[in-house]
Amino acid sequence: MAMKLLGAAALVFSVAVVPVAGFQIARAQTATAYQKPPAAIEQLLDAPETPLVSVSPNRKMLLIEQPASFPTIADVAQPRLRLAGIRFNPVASAPAGSGDSYSISLKLQGVEGGAARAVTGLPAKLKATNAMWSPDSKHVVFVQRVDASAPGGPGLQLWVIDAASGAAHRVGLVKLNGVLGSPCAWMPDSAAVLCHVVPVRGAAPRLSDVPAGPNVEENLGKATPAPTYEDMLKTAQDADQFEYYSTSQLAIVPLTGPVKLLPVKGLIDTARPSPDGKYALVDVIHRPFGFTVPYERFPRKTEIVTLKTGTAKDVYDRPLVDNLPISRDAVEPGPRDYQWRSDVPATLVWVEAANNGMPVKEGVADRIMALPAPFEGKGEVIYEASLRISRGGFGGARGIEWGNDHLALVTEARFSDRKTMMVAFDPSAVGKTKTLYAGSSQDRYKNPGRPMTMMNATGQMVLKLTGDGTGIYFSSLGSSPTGDRPFVGVMPVGGGAEKILVRSADPYYDEPVALLSDDKVLIRRESAARSPNYFAEALTGGAAVQVTQFASPYAGINMPTKQLLKYKRKDGVDLTATLWVPYGYDKSQGPLPTLMEAYPAEFKTRSAASQVAGSPNRFPRINWGSPVYFAQVGYAVLQDASIPIIGEGDSQPNDTYVEQLVDGAKAAVDYGVSLGVVDPKRVAVMGHSYGAFMTANLLAHTNIFRAGIARSGAYNRTLTPYGFQNEERTYWQDPKVYFDMSPFSYADKIKTPILLIHGEADDNTGTYPIQSERFYAALKGQGATVRLVFLPLEAHHYVAHESLQHMLWEMDRWLDTYVKPVQ
Template identity: 65%
Template sequence: MKPKHLALAAAAIAASAAVAQTAIKYQKPPEAIEKLVGAQPIPTASLSPDRKLLLIGLPDGYPTIAEVAEPRMRLAGLRFNPTTYSPSVDSYRTALSFQPLDGGPARKIAGLPTPLKVTDVLWSPDSKHIAIVQRFEKTAKTAPGLKLYIVDVASATAHPLAATLKLNSVLNGSPCEWMPASTGLLCKTVPTARPAAPKPSEVPTGPHVSENLGKATPAPTYEDMLATPDDEDQFEYYATAQLTEIPLSGAPKTILKSAVLDNVEVSPDGKYALVSIVHRPFSYTVPYERFPMLTELVELKTGKTIHLNDRPVIDNLPIVRDAVPTGPRSYEWRSDAPATLVWDEAADGGDPRTKVEIRDRIMKLDAPFVAQPTVLLELPMRPARRIVWGNDHLALIAVSRWADRKAAMLSFDPSTNGTAKTKTLWEGSSQDRYHSPGMPVTVPNAAGKRVLALTPDASAIYFFSPGASPKGDYPFVATLPVDGGKPTILSRAADPYFTEPIALLGDDRVLVRRESQTEPPNYFVQTMKGRVAPIAVTHFPSPYAGIAMPTRQLLHYKRADGVDLSAVLWTPAGYDKSQGALPTLLEAYPAEFKTRAAASQVSGSTNRFVTFGWGTPVFFTQTGYAVLQNTSIPIIGEGDALPNDTYVEQLVASAKAAIDYSSSLGVVDPTRVGVMGHSYGAFMTANLLAHSNLFRAGIARSGAYNRTLTPYGFQNEDRTYWQAPQVYFNMSPFSFADKIKTPILLIHGEADDNTGTFPIQSERFYAALKGQGATVRLVFLPLEPHHYGAKESVDHMLWEMERWLDTYVKPKEPVAAAK
């Protein structure tokens, strides 16, 4: 922890109650909560391309604070470990095994390294091998770094591949990709011959200067930016990689040397690689993704490069949704063709406020890439996702517009000479979950690239949908005619199960992940028309066996202005109303909507098995609290109205409606309700305490409280501070620190990496509240980013929250503020 944070944390603890403290060690929550925190995670599964085998992985639990404290650099919007050339916070699989879909016995994999720390799992296109990326820590026997291992599926044995090479994953994403013929992998590797890492100068040679010569360069408040020439050198050194082809047999081949390689993607025919290279001059105000970027094609056989584009730094985008840079962007391979490149180009100068009929163009260029690019599509809205390719005559593209939340799914014929005509398969609001068709299903082709899954007669496209409804989510499998029309639902989840489709298996079969309130998630094979009972493939036990679990119900109620709202009400195991109304914790995360109809829609499902992620409020049912989770807090701006102009009024009205309705059921004691939120939910919490008397206490984690510190927009607010100063003032709980008389607990990761929620937000808010005589406690969690990870940090966070709730919410009579 930084010295200033140590001092501030000590001061906060000293001011929090009658007993002063100068230091505190990590604490643990009550045993009933600790049992849930320490439970084994539920295994995951990865399906082979031939759809015959599952690779079962056991996720790691919480890392220790010692692991979180490993070397870390914070540069160009990244956090990475310079000894392993990998993200400083990563998730691992700590065990792997095979499970056949036909119901055969599970198989263990021999030859895996120990301890197993697998960051990436990559099936070969032919399903005969799996590449895994293993992270080694420094020990007496091993050097730190990422190494490549190959698992032979037939024999279920693993061995290292190119053992002398280390992989480079500093710029995030998997460092490797299979060659389409399954003969080997193309990887970003740490250069084999390079000088020692540059050392920051200990004695300054001059001041560090930034200047802007009249150019408008608005930018959000990013974390971890470069700040000095030393930072530039360090970033360039560690992000530099070689592009190396690593065959399953034979010697590795260097394709490109010493470049700051970002994205690398092999063409479907395996002859080319599309590469993005970050280069100087670097920026001190935007993350590396916006640095100057060179895009090239590399012939893998010869190493010859073909220049495509050299994009300058992106530091002058309008601060508005849907703004994009001018020039080519978002290069990708057409997945169903040997070697065809496509990319986007803005037709409106990159500014969505410009009134034009054509917003974006999709360009294409075929191998050998010597002709002039041609226009493939002209679109009235921005592409929302990558194109989903099907065959020579069918592809899908999703488009959207933020201003009015309009969205559409379009089909087109990619073989059309000139500009292809599009057909609208679906259109509506991007916030309308009830009528969305879901996502088109894809399957891997022979090259390992994803293509559309079509019915046998190619007349319809398969879709998987979350199946949102007023009763909650009931996922389904459907087909949508390629010529347009209504979807046909083939299989839908039914009570008491939440059944999520994972993959099509052919012969009318689908792989699903099924769970219920009492049964943990497991994988099943079922027919889409339900003619036979689903067949269990896995048998994962409950991680909470022997623990009394809470129960839940979905609540529906109305806000005073008639808007329909919902929340999930959790109660302790064995609770009934005869035991009396309970002290309650309300949790929410506000969301902006353009229509009342969209704001009223229900999300989630009460048929899901409860799992306890680090941030859930449901932990506190184990110590006697009711919990209102996922409480609807819609902020609506219909037509020309802007949601945030009435943010406070809608915020308070939504919270009041939840408390009024749940207390009318006899479950929630309206005089003993606390409120909590994380990030934008923390901002909400502080505002509710500033503008209402609904709550006994508040818990705000990793929030932003003074919007003048995020002057170029925040959350979904596109206006800058100078365009709407009164909105920024009214929405900032810092402006109303003198009105907050309700006890508030502030928790923040000392190394918060989220845009806008700098730790200074909590520092200054605490100072303001303390100066006004509020009851407030500030807790900084050392080394933690925006989402907390270390077991010690999570334990201590829960201890702080439980202590705060027991002190200020649980008692029948309010606790007087400390004098």
């Protein structure tokens, strides 16, 4: 269904006239042009992004990308469809909305330092995405998004950069299809790229304003619970459009020579070449589509395509997945997560659920299966897991990392008790395993980190081992009671303590990026006063050598200063927050009006909830949704105040959500007051998404705050009856939890002024715009002081420059009206 495009203005709903400090809130719905915040705030908003760096496989070159700043509202208003849980531009066959990010500058630089050189021959209006080094490090390919005004546009083109000369040019004349994700992958020989291209096709399905009949859905006695997903297919016309625009054809695009179109066509989700380059593992979505779940749960056929002939061999045809229970430990029955084993020529690997995909407390939960070429038979078990195996493992690791014939690493996890394990196993000897780590996924201090990988000669990522093969290199955040102190370490394959080789030390925050050799690592160094740059550091110690020379994005701006606070909740749980104060502020000037920002998090143990997150040594990068902007206009800011919601043993965190929420917020404000910085009579609270939900609840259940700002939240949990956030109980299993946690239930208690902001095209599960509409109506009916602002075209995260300017203007005006005046 095509998205309705609204005019470029912020829609504002407000209540009866309330004269305060010289301005009035309008009596009824109004429309206003986009406004700009004070100059001090806009300076931070308009600061350039920090460049991105990727290292060549041979560890000798860096590709430096300059991300674009915020798009204009005109850019965001380009055509887009909202179908099957995704948003895309049908004209360009490209992602739309928050997924439409790109780079506007590309440079190359040696890892030994020296001046970065600009890539030549680039398009005049560069919009580069999906940049990838070739396995042999000689080339970089990227996808260029071309506007309708450009020759050959609109669409996605494939471009290549010669790393030696630094020159770029377009390869192939095909248009790529990026509707379902990244459209290309390198072939192992580095001579060609396997791509999804827009096929020769007829006219797009015609949309009629005259209905052919009613749109009907039915369920014949089958339990099909589902979260409240956004942008689902609703009509047969929707289904036809999704199929038309998502259909692509596989093609091999060489760096030189003609494009080879393969006879593989359909809704191709992924296509991955085998390490030997003879095959491609292809996932194809097909009908019958679902109307209550996103396309990832649609029927999916997995095929192995012989690239020389284009012939396809069916591996598995998964049916529609629309009946999973509301449990993070439940998965679809049967095979899932097909992949190539990255350390051998052509072996298909997948995970297969035991117990029909239902959660298990004992025994086998998942099995890893393997099937080598020519892919005959059912495969053999090479590992059995007692917990779930997933692609997003503990510490950021993928579910399975491959090393060699006798070493692979698997990460397992169980959500119900937050248990996780990291196990080394021998793919050639079933049952030969060694547990390297077991503990809680919420225990930051004991987190060993994630295994470091490197690209092998075939373009596959494999474990980086020590020279003698007895250890695996790891990188970790290095969380500690003093904050995160990232490190590079070695985990013995045979088990035992992790050996730390090099660790970040004050005053820096040194984040490991990639190993340059067995004795050197590339780090991203920053400090509270020093913007990020890249350095080469010896693993044996010594001074790090600076590689890049990126300027500070905030050069010439008087920045606020920050301090990491540590304090306790009244029940003894340790909490933290970051306190920001205006540049030049001294306590002798007296306490300040204050803005507190937070996002509640659930924990199964008090010890995990008490651990310190973050680092005082990070450079202040002020993102679009940050509260720190307001330190530039005279406010103290309590950023990311800890609001842990704990449920130990058999109890669930949300059983006492409101009580813990209130205690956490009060502890943050009280500690700020004790420092002499926070004025207890002039404090506001804000949050985004689940933080907005928190904000509304705090105004309903406390009198701590003088105002609240809630952005893109959910306020009535009966509208998300099949779970929300980390709550797995349904409304019918515990209606009291849903009622008690909903600020909508207590709209009559909210007397504190509240500003509601919402993206008119919110795409997040559970935060439909109707949440703010209904909450506003409830508050208005009870005589509250409330303002509702809808930002046209914006999703859950706002992206347009004009939208962000206006959001900050609204917030600044709200705070100056209801918080800053001294009572």
